[in-house]
Amino acid sequence: MPKVKVPRKSTIVDMTAMCDVSFLLLTFFILTAKFKPQSIVAVDVPTARSTKAVDNAIVITVNTEGKAFISLKEKSTRYAMLEKLDEQFGANFPGIQGLTPEQKEYFSLCDTWGSPIEDTKRVTSMNGLEFKEYQEKQMPGIPYDSTNNQLGAWVMAARYATGGDIKIGIKGDKNSSVEYVKQIIKRLSEKDIHRFVLITSLASGGEAAAETTEGAPATNN
Amino acid sequence: MAQMETGGGGNGKHDGGVRSKKMSTRVDLTPMVDLAFLLISFFMLTTTLNKPKAMELNMPKKTEIEDDKQDVAECQVLHILLDTLDQVWYYEGLKVAGLQKTSFAGDGGIRKEILRKLKSVPNDCPLTSKGNKRDAIVLIKMMKGARYKNMIDILDEMDITGSKIYAIQDPDAIEVEAVENGGVVKEFAKEVVSQ
Numbered sequence: 001m002p003k004v005k006v007p008r009k010s011t012i013v014d015m016t017a018m019c020d021v022s023f024l025l026l027t028f029f030i031l032t033a034k035f036k037p038q039s040i041v042a043v044d045v046p047t048a049r050s051t052k053a054v055d056n057a058i059v060i061t062v063n064t065e066g067k068a069f070i071s072l073k074e075k076s077t078r079y080a081m082l083e084k085l086d087e088q089f090g091a092n093f094p095g096i097q098g099l100t101p102e103q104k105e106y107f108s109l110c111d112t113w114g115s116p117i118e119d120t121k122r123v124t125s126m127n128g129l130e131f132k133e134y135q136e137k138q139m140p141g142i143p144y145d146s147t148n149n150q151l152g153a154w155v156m157a158a159r160y161a162t163g164g165d166i167k168i169g170i171k172g173d174k175n176s177s178v179e180y181v182k183q184i185i186k187r188l189s190e191k192d193i194h195r196f197v198l199i200t201s202l203a204s205g206g207e208a209a210a211e212t213t214e215g216a217p218a219t220n221n
Numbered sequence: 222m223a224q225m226e227t228g229g230g231g232n233g234k235h236d237g238g239v240r241s242k243k244m245s246t247r248v249d250l251t252p253m254v255d256l257a258f259l260l261i262s263f264f265m266l267t268t269t270l271n272k273p274k275a276m277e278l279n280m281p282k283k284t285e286i287e288d289d290k291q292d293v294a295e296c297q298v299l300h301i302l303l304d305t306l307d308q309v310w311y312y313e314g315l316k317v318a319g320l321q322k323t324s325f326a327g328d329g330g331i332r333k334e335i336l337r338k339l340k341s342v343p344n345d346c347p348l349t350s351k352g353n354k355r356d357a358i359v360l361i362k363m364m365k366g367a368r369y370k371n372m373i374d375i376l377d378e379m380d381i382t383g384s385k386i387y388a389i390q391d392p393d394a395i396e397v398e399a400v401e402n403g404g405v406v407k408e409f410a411k412e413v414v415s416q
Contacts, residue, residue, distance in 0.1 A: 015249070015251050015254050016250055019250045030264065046374075050274050050377065175370065176369050178371070180369075182363070198276050198376070201273060202274050
């Protein structure tokens with residue numbers, strides 16, 4: 001039988017196309033990735049095994065001192081929230097009435113808001129430097145007492161502004177007292193809001209269990 | 222593709238004579254592809270891990286409608302109390318005196334108790350008035366000054382153990398006292414409970 005000669009083929013594959021694709025993907029990921037916005041309110045979020053992602057929510061941040069802050073992702077919804085607050089609750093909160101368009105614009109540029117409604121005019125007329133200092137040092141938080149439930153009004157306004165199907169997230173500090181979060185839930189229940197999402201970060205295996213035992217003495221002092 | 226026609230650009234001393242050598246301009250792109258994919262995987266992993274997660278919490282509506290109220294048997298209920306020192310206390314039914322201390326430890330902690338309760342209730346408890354089996358009800362009560370982390374942890378446990386019915390409530394005076402006394406319930410309190 002005659003031998004069949006198998007022609008030898010080069011094993012070198014042209015990598016150019018592969019390179020193109022991979023760099024295209026790389027640029028895509030780099031360009032679409034958003035940096036974690038620098039949070040003005042430092043909150044150490046507790047870990048949990050829940051893997052549900054929050055994409056769009058009204059986020060109420062509660063820090064260790066019990067100050068509440070409200071955050072919305074998009075500038076347009078923040079603007080709408082302010083308008084709705086004026087429209088719906090303006091009669092109860094005279095501080096919100098009569099803001100100039102510039103002040104409203106200024107408000108919509110702040111992604112986290114933590115001032116009582118009375119202060120809105122003063123805060124929205126601060127210059128950049130003053131505002132930065134105000135943010136870093138003395139943001140008083142939004143009041144949520146039973147008699148002065150401004151937080152409830154803000155959340156309602158935000159719901160009106162977004163069409164109502166938005167989730168309400170509560171972002172608490174893991175070392176803060178549970179009382180603050182309970183208070184906020186109570187205040188929002190009064191406004192007929194009963195469904196919440198508690199914002200957590202993903203736990204990595206046994207770390208969570210170790211942390212509970214080690215963290216215990218810290219609350220003692 | 223990655224080749225370019227070279228040559229023809231020699232400064233012709235001997236025009237048409239010695240041809241400049243044609244060098245292949247083909248470059249091996251494999252390391253470049255390696256690098257690109259390494260970076261892609263790095264970016265993908267780091268971006269997805271940073272996303273905040275959320276757990277859902279549904280609070281009950283205040284309802285006064287009789288039909289909505291379920292009949293609850295004592296044997297269905299597991300009370301879980303969280304104190305300020307990251308400890309977990311639990312008791313079943315109305316027996317505050319049977320208060321016991323445990324922890325959030327993965328095995329042998331509160332999880333074991335919840336799982337046990339979940340298993341035993343449908344078998345041991347009497348049927349409802351409609352003839353259905355009962356399910357365990359977990360009542361979570363947090364002392365003043367308990368850490369928020371503990372609330373998340375216990376809600377996480379509810380998720381892990383698959384408890385369907387649970388609620389967050391304020392602790393009663395007896396429970397607060399019992400936890401403060403390290404699980405000891407005074408005699409008169411016991412009587413109040415048993416009545």
